[in-house]
Amino acid sequence: MKDGAGIFEKRSTCPYCGVGCGVVLRPDGSGGIDVRGDQVHPANFGRLCSKGSALAETVWLHDRLLSPRVNGDETDWDSALSLVAQKFSDTIAQHGPDSVAFYVSGQLLTEDYYVANKLMKGFIGSANIDTNSRLCMASSVAGHKRAFGTDTVPGTYEDLEEADLIVLVGSNMAWCHPVLYQRVLAAKKARPGLKVVVVDPRRTASCDAADLHLPLKPGTDVALFNGLLTALYEGGALDAAYLRNIAGFDEALHAAMADDPAATGLEASDIRKFYRMWMGKEKVVTVYSQGVNQSSSGSDKVNSILNCHLATGRIGKPGMGPLSVTGQPNAMGGREVGGLANMLACHLDIENADHRQAVRDFWDAPHMPTAAGLKAVDMFRAVGEGKIKALWIIHTNPAVSMPDVDAVRAAIKGCDFTVVSDITANTDTARLADVLLPASAWAEKDGTVTNSDRTISRQRSVLPAPGQARADWAILADVARRMGFEAAFDYESPAEIFREYAALSGVAGMLGKDFDISGWSDLDDHGYEALEPTRWPVTKTRQGGRFFADGRFFTPDGKGRMLAVRMREPVARTAPRFPFRLNTGRIRDQWHTMTRTAKSPRLSAHLAEPFLEVNPEDAQTLGIQPAALVRVTSPIGSCILRALITDAVRPGQVFAPIHWTGETAPSARIDVLVPSVVDPVSGQPESKAAVVAVAEFKPEWYGFGVSRNDLTCDAAYWARARTNAGWRVEMAGETVPLDWQAYAAKMLGVEGADCQSVSDPASGVHRFAFYRDGVLEAAFFASPKPVAVMRDYLAALPGQAADHAVTGMAPADQPDPGPVVCSCFSVGVNTILAAIEGQGLATVDQIGAALQAGTNCGSCRPELEALLSKATVLEAAE
Known part of the structure; x- marks a missing residue:
């Protein structure tokens, strides 16, 4: 258009x-x-x-992988793909189909996912294909299947506007799903009677608009919702007519009554208030995410929530129902296409003989596994044990994101043959591969994705793929043809794959499954190109809508299931040696392992360094000062993080973000702390309940640097972030360099540049500014104590004359904007505070009118509120 x-x-x-x-x-x-x-x-x-x-x-191409590589050497596609096909074929011939595996990603488009699933399950004959969605949504899949018979999301986003009560459980929606959060805030503004409850051990930005925050003890969600089910029963709030469509109620209620909500550690009055709100508001939507799923009892947590909706009939109707919000753009599409090791395409079951035969017949496949394959944690364990000898990793970074990640790194490195398809060679995982295959990236590829409320949308290309990069479906199909499966993988376009997939979904529909988009099975290329966002199912008789309001489910007897579940503590127990419970999660402006977001200077400006949130009481006990570095140790590993002292976490709990890698901060990789404990039903790792010890890390020196050039760091601690002018880096070392100037010049990539320096060997304070032709190339500051300079001001100076850079401070006529608060418009904290004081701003909307801050995605509005409160307190003190 x-x-x-x-x-x-x-x-x-x-x-x-x-x-x-x-x-x-x-x-x-x-x-x-x-x-x-x-x-x-x-x-x-x-x-x-x-x-x-x-x-x-x-979308810039600075670090793009532009040609295939074998053992580090560039080669052509024919040689690379022939090698991949030969290695996989030989491994299968010698050791059987289960000796190979694919580990794929929610970053794949549905058409890519479909081809990978078809190749592994139908033609290689193994179910050893799993996805990084296992790490975020597998417990939701398991809970849905146990309750509904299929992995069905009952409701829609519109339910958020229609609800009278929205309960966010383990979901920091304000930061992790900001656009949905803005829909909630808009609904609350339009209907002030709408109430919001946040259930989360940590106080997050989502609590800003909450009418009630329930900071329960980690792992106690089941006790809370079992108590709710009991209260619903005792308060006469059940739907007797709807319960005629539900099996397992008596057993579920008996189990619920055996749990004590006091195990949550919440105030009894807050628990009663929550239960009264749930009973008093018929239109209830319970939104849950990783705080529920990433648990050794994640499936039971999901079912404890579903039980309450099923028992009251509050499901599948406008403004009512559970809503699982997914973490990746096509996590849902991967679930639909069978990207998980325990599923077939179109929500069919791999262990159901009729389903297997139907898919085998449809594909005209030579093989079909009869049992589930290895889930992610077990898959990499099998790689480490030598049982999997050929591994293909596509668009994901398990050498950072998996639990017990050092063991995973060793497994990948030791695998006989590892292929990685990605857009860059600069990831922790890509550096371990035997073969690297350049894939096309977002904005370069065509296909479809499915979002959290079942809406299928087109992803369209507007840029040509650079170098020799190719679409993932084309790479997979080319390897399949070279393995001898020419006819089944003779695809020429994603539209052709989509039509086949839609036709297969019609088979699933005839077998009584929910996922059916067979109405698109004859969609021509023009129709595919013009496809509008559409919520499935799409058949000749139905399009979109909600599920289960009619009490009909996808179980053998057509009834829904309530599960008897009991609270189980996290597997790892705190002890004097490891007294803290570690929570992990995302921050507002970064994504997964930062291979995309770290390219954006403004996204890196808000929180430019990895950190550990520590409660003030714990910090005082440990002797940790604000901004000190701390070593965090678990039974399996350790890392170094910057301490952020805050009452957002409760005593005995700490929180760290997941994003930093060996590329950006190698000592801050969080998954070295997380053991490979999984939910026994879903196989999803418990990523929010590791036990750790925290102690101050006492380096010999601290450093801060800025540079126009790439950095080469070798200190005990370093964390780098991109800026508009190049890079910034925080450092700390255990060994003092013999020649500070030479050390700084080499690290900043400015050897041979003119240097302006101020050094005091007695105090250990050193400052350097490096110039070429009068233009600042880099600056570096070192001290035995944390360096006190204007970081955000300095980060903008490389490329300018900046003859004052060595001072580390802004001249009086050039105010420092301070750390970025609003990333959308790059507005710093000092700018905001100055406007509040100078213009008499009293509301967040007034700040937005003056500075634009908070007027786009709204994610920074809680921080703007906090700044207003701070300014009010300071004014009152004066």
């Missing part, structure tokens, strides 16, 4: 979270793109979060 000026543009989808926001992309004529929200997409209606707003900053 064309915009008002007649310039070519395309509608597509954002590649980040499972909200599935629509975007409009326009090439800028210089190899980049312009991005704006799609005003008519039903997920976001034009709104984008900070990450989506910065997408145009992430």
Whole structure:
């Protein structure tokens, strides 16, 4: 399509979270793109979060993998793919089909996922294909299947606008799904009677608009919801008519009554208030995410929530039901296409003989596994044990994201043959591969994705794939043909794959499954190109809508299931040696392992360094000062993080973000702390309940640097982030360099540059500014104590004359904006505070009118509120 000026543009989808926001992309004529929200997409209606707003900053080609590599050497596609096909074929011939595995990703498009699943399960004959969605949504899948008979999301995003009570459980929606959170805030503003409850051990940005925050003890969600089920029963709030469609009620209620909500550690009055709100508001939506799923009892937590909705009939009706929000753009599409090791495509069951035969017949496949394959944790354990000898990893970074990650790294490194398909060679996982295959990236590839409320949207290309990069479906199909499966993988376009997939879903529909998009099985290429966002199912008789309001389910007897579940403590127990419970999660402006978001300077400006949230009481006991470095140790590993002292976490609990890697902060890799404990039903790792010890890390020196050039760091601790002018880096070392100037010049990539220095060997304070032709190339500051300089001001100086840089301070006539608060418009804290004081701003909306801060995605509004409160307190003190 064309915009008002007649310039070519395309509608597509954002590649980040499972909200599935629509975007409009326009090439800028210089190899980049312009991005704006799609005003008519039903997920976001034009709104984008900070990450989506910065997408145009992430498409540059600086670190792109542009050609295949074998053992580090560039080669051609024919040689690389022939080697992959031969190695996999030989391994299967010698050791059987279960000696190979695929580990794939929610970053894949549905068509890519479909080809990978078909190749592994139908033609290689193994179910050893799993996805990184195992790490985020597998417990939800298991809970859905146990309750509904299928992995069905009952409701829709529109339920958020219709609800009278929204309960966020283990979901920091304000930061992790910001556009949905803005829909909640808009609904609350339009209908002040709408109540919001946040159930989370940690106080997050989502609590800003909550009417009640329940900071329960980690792992006690089942006790809370079992108590709710009991209260619903005792309060006469059950739906007797609906319960005639449900099996297992008596057993579920008996189990619920055996749990004590006091195990949550919550105030009894707050528990009663929550239960009264749930009983008093018929239209209830319970939104849950990783805080529920990433647990050794995650499946039971899901079913404890579903039990309450089933018992009251509050499901599948406007404004009612459970809503699982997914973490990746196509986590849902991967579940639908059978990307998990225990599923077949179209929600069919791998252990059901009729389902297996139906898929085998449809594919005309030579093989079909009869049992589930290895789930992610078990898969990499089998790699380490030598049982899996050929591994293909596609668009994911398990050498950072898996639990017990050092063991996973060793397993990948020791595997006989490892292939990695990705857009860059600069990931922790790619560095371990024997073969690297250059894949096309977002904005370069065509296909479909499914978001968290079952809406299928097109992702469209607007940029040519650089170098020799190819679409994932094409790479997979080419290898399949070379393995001897020519006819089954003779695809020429994603549209052709989509039609086949839609036709297979019709088979699933005839077998009584929910996922059916057979109405698209005859969609021509033009129709595929023009496909509008549409919620499934799509058949000749039905499109979209909600499930289960009619009391009909996808179980053998057509009844829903309530599960008898009991609270189980996290597997790892705190002890004097490891007294803290570690919670992990995301921050507002970064994504997964930062291979995309770290390219954006403004996304890196908000929280530029890995950190550990520590309660003030614990910090005082441990003798930890604000901004000190701390060593965090678990029974399996340790890391170094910056201490952030805050009452957002309760005593005995700590929190750290997951994003930093060996590329950005090697000592801050969080999954070295997390053991490979999994939910016995879903196989999902327990990522939010590791036990750790915390102690101050006492380096010999601290450093801060900025540079126009790539950095080469070798200190005990370093964390780098991109800036508009190049890079910034925080450092700390255990060994003092013999020559500080030489050390700084080499690390900053400015050897041979002119140097301005101020050094005091007696105090250990050193300051250097490096210039070429009068232009600042880099600056570095070292001290035995944390370096006190204007970091955000300095980060903008490389490339300027800046003859004062060695002072580390801004001149009086050049105010320091301070750390970024609003990433969408790059507004710093000092700018905001100055406007509050100088213009008499009293509300967040007034700040937005003056500075734009908080007017786009709204994720920074809680921080703006906090700054207003701080300014009010300071004014009162004066």
